[in-house]
Amino acid sequence: MAAETFLKAYLNIGRFSWHGVSLSSWIYRIATNELNQYSRKQKYQPQSLQQLLEEPGMAKLLHAQAGNEKEIIEKEMKDLSAYNQVRVNLLKLDNTRG
Helix, strand or coil: CHHHHHHHHHHHHHHCCCCCCCHHHHHHHHHHHHHHHHHHHHCCCCCCHHHHHHCCCHHHHHHHHHHHHHHHHHHHHHHHHHHHHHHHHHHHHHHHHC
């Protein structure tokens, strides 16, 4: 959508004329029109989180994703802890030499 907005602005920059409206406002207007056009085409209907959770299997999927994220974060924390320990040990070495 952003690419389409800037393409339309680029293609129509020759038609832009200053009438108390800044260039950025003109681009925001193009973006708004693109968003409205997209919404009309997609017939966008927002769903609440509760509706998504009521979908079959969605709660299980979200729980599985949370478990995967937890494992990733725990590994990153372990790696960070090991890095910090090496760093502390290196600083101790530098202090004993001086």
